[in-house]
Amino acid sequence: MKVGIISFAHMHAYSYAHALKRIAGVELAGIADDNEERGRKYADVFGTVYVGNYEELLKLDIDAVVVTSENAKHREHVVAAAKAGKHVLCEKPLATTVKDGQEMIDACRENGVLLQTAFPVRFHPAVIRAKQLIGEGKIGRVLAIKGTNHGQNPGGWFVDPALSGGGAVFDHTVHVVDLMRWFMSSEVKEVYAEADNLISDTPIDDCGILSLEFENGVFATLDCSWSRNKTFPTWGDVTMEIVGTAGTISLDAFNQKINLYSDEKGHKYQYWGDDMDEGLVADFIGSVRSGKKEAFITGEDGLRAVEVALAAYQAAEQHAPVMIRS
């Protein structure tokens, strides 16, 4: 099977490319990038060809593409890939507007290709185990969830809303919202948020606390802040405190680490857990190979999470909760 990558603008392209290279029978057939220097560099790194723009890549005899361009370009790239009959694994957030996201979903459906949203955290073993424990009723019925997805300010195009669609709230809401939806099979009904630019000198939201009400009566909060500075021992976290009628689960997905104290690097967490990006890419390739009608994580899953992030901005602006669905 042949797979291409559209853009290395998002750094996750790097680990997705690595994952592709490790799957037997999969060939990384080419890289398209509107930044030629970047495209050529990674074509070199991964022993493949730089083809120029994405239109050229889509002309190749490939089965699927990974879209890791800037968020605002997802629609253009995914719709083009769908029309060319290529299955798509699209980086999160799926799109910067609901309209764009819907257009991508429709284009993939009309052209009979899979659209998978890249929510790799669903492949983290501790996350899978948490879902399993909830399913087995170990903590009774879920009542509330306190989530965090902290990170560092990534800079670059991530802090240019024209390309990213928004800052920390947009970048870091979607992962944990997806996990909450997945764990409970329930949709977010209402969103409140406090969000602001409080840390970085670039004027974009870098701090945010969302409060969520789910259709199943569960309430939740989510801290999506880029509040990890360069001396913090790690890039960030994905955590969930899940309170149930019969117990609690404390999930800290990346707390599989050893501590490094280095005179050069300072104090660092060295992660030794499983590579979830590998799980994500293997799942996508498996779905394409077996001719599945629907991806494990769909475009709709991606869009539902985007809706929550967009509602959070509206709520933060209005200082009032926003209903997504009644």
Add this chain to the structure above:
Amino acid sequence: MFATYDEAMQSLEQVDIVDICLPTYLHKTYVMKAADDGKHVICEKPIARHLDDAKEMIEYCKARNVRLFIGQVLRFFPEYREAKRQLDQGAIGTPAIVRTTRASAFPQASNHWYADFEKSGGVILDMIVHDFDFLRWCFGEVERVYAKGMLGRGFYALDYALVTLRFASGVIAHVEGSWAHDSFRMKFEIAGKTGILDYDSARDQPLVAVSRGPKSEFGGVAVPESPLKRNPYFVELQHFLSCIEQNAEPLVTAGDAYEALRIALAAIDSIRTGQPVTLR
């Protein structure tokens, strides 16, 4: 030991101060009794169950020329004091986003008064009123409160609340209060423009004792301790006593306790209405 307040007052030769550790809903009655008797008063937090009660207590003590101190003890905990000191020294630059946790099992007490929301105010008024006071001490006045909690979602033998505070300074704080966990834990994380402060009582422990044996009494249960030469409650009482002796302003005033109560009640209001509550 005396069975009643009145019995104690009649039997003891000299009482200068009355320390009230009654359930919240009884604070007002006994603060006013002690004030009537001309005693200075130290009263457990929260100051009262309702704002007008708190106001009345403050004014009542003032009118009778007795001091009123409220045990918002977090300001006397060295870990919290150190955080405040670091903040004041600019160790993390301008503060931005803050997370706090205060968690324990559901408290057991006489007549299950904690379980009666009208008497205790639940986890928000009894537990995280501590954090509200600490946060206000560090970051100034709160502008807006939004909260979600178990209130009105059916009765379980637990309480849980997640509160977002927006300060006039711009700081955003997330406050978790739990009576749904199996042991006590408190945490804070304060991220600023140039640094981060964090503390976790479950991680940062100087001493843990575990007795082998059957799981009765303390057998098989880990008992963590953070021993200090002078524990925070002792330091607090000593401070209040010296304020009386020297007629000085305390580190935390009854007015501060009133403001912490106001934040807590706003959080409860927000849970009930589903809307943010603006305080300023």
